[in-house]
Amino acid sequence: xxxxxxxxxxxxICAHEEIVSTVRREIPDEDVLYDLAELFRxxxxxxxxxxxxxxxxxxxxxxxxxxxxxLTQSAISHQLKALKNTRLVKSRRDGKTxxxxxxxxxxxxxxxxxxxxxxx
Amino acid sequence: xxxxxxxxxxxxICAHEEIVSTVRREIPDEDVLYDLAELFRxxxxxxxxxxxxxxxxxxxxxxxxxxxxxLTQSAISHQLKALKNTRLVKSRRDGKTxxxxxxxxxxxxxxxxxxxxxxx
DNA sequence: CAATCATATGAACGAATGATCATATGTTCA
DNA sequence: TGAACATATGATCATTCGTTCATATGATTG
Numbered sequence: 189x190x191x192x193x194x195x196x197x198x199x200x201i202c203a204h205e206e207i208v209s210t211v212r213r214e215i216p217d218e219d220v221l222y223d224l225a226e227l228f229r230x231x232x233x234x235x236x237x238x239x240x241x242x243x244x245x246x247x248x249x250x251x252x253x254x255x256x257x258x259l260t261q262s263a264i265s266h267q268l269k270a271l272k273n274t275r276l277v278k279s280r281r282d283g284k285t286x287x288x289x290x291x292x293x294x295x296x297x298x299x300x301x302x303x304x305x306x307x308x
Numbered sequence: 309x310x311x312x313x314x315x316x317x318x319x320x321i322c323a324h325e326e327i328v329s330t331v332r333r334e335i336p337d338e339d340v341l342y343d344l345a346e347l348f349r350x351x352x353x354x355x356x357x358x359x360x361x362x363x364x365x366x367x368x369x370x371x372x373x374x375x376x377x378x379l380t381q382s383a384i385s386h387q388l389k390a391l392k393n394t395r396l397v398k399s400r401r402d403g404k405t406x407x408x409x410x411x412x413x414x415x416x417x418x419x420x421x422x423x424x425x426x427x428x
Numbered sequence: 429c430a431a432t433c434a435t436a437t438g439a440a441c442g443a444a445t446g447a448t449c450a451t452a453t454g455t456t457c458a
Numbered sequence: 459t460g461a462a463c464a465t466a467t468g469a470t471c472a473t474t475c476g477t478t479c480a481t482a483t484g485a486t487t488g
Contacts, residue, residue, distance in 0.1 A: 229352030
């Protein structure tokens with residue numbers, strides 16, 4: 189593993205070895221980075237972003253969200269499942285209808301950071 | 309547009325009209341949400357996340373990153389382009405080599421928020 | 429318990445995506 | 459200027475993803 193510093197790169201050895209080895213020591217576990225990418229991947233779809241934004245205003249049932257966004261109930265339900273699996277959203281049942289809402293303020297914070305970058 | 313509140317939903321009208329109309333007024337423009345999704349989409353790939361993390365430690369040339377992550381120079385270059393288009397990364401040229409680094413502290417902040425959620 | 433409504437789920441299909449290979453661009457130096 | 463090197467780009471291809479349709483599950487109410 190360590191001697192990968194000397195591995196070929198491009199056609200030859202061009203690595204700045206000290207930097208590479210320093211950085212290699214400081215990056216988090218593969219798993220953490222994978223989960224992180226997975227988290228952002230879920231944010232990275234405009235339907236899901238719209239759902240999250242909608243839920244940041246008020247809890248809502250599947251049906252209302254579908255109507256509001258102009259998509260099938262099925263599409264919304266599928267996406268809500270993805271959002272729930274990543275714990276970005278939680279649900280409560282009230283009779284036949286299920287109300288969804290943001291899981292916690294992390295979600296709001298992440299959205300906020302994103303908006304800052306976009307609107308800068 | 310406004311009377312969409314009465315549009316069919318599921319098989320019939322099931323919308324909670326007040327909530328829907330309130331929320332409809334409060335969500336940002338389509339464009340902003342689209343850009344936001346696009347931003348997170350870029351974060352949402354483990355190769356790109358790894359690149360960003362690596363660059364959060366130190367600026368680096370394409371070649372070093374490729375070696376460090378065990379991917380082709382071409383693959384890294386393609387992804388760096390995506391990261392640069394979204395202004396998550398900036399570059400400076402020094403002779404033949406191009407050094408990349410994080411564009412600003414927003415990127416660090418967004419990564420940080422993500423890690424918090426993942427590690428909670 | 430049968431009908432109705434809200435939601436969830438599985439299959440299918442077209443569109444988007446990321447890695448690789450081959451090659452082009454751009455920079456240095458003999 | 460021409461060889462060598464670092465990076466960028468275009469084409470291709472297998473995989474992934476998001477939506478829809480059809481249908482299942484679960485809950486209420488007559």
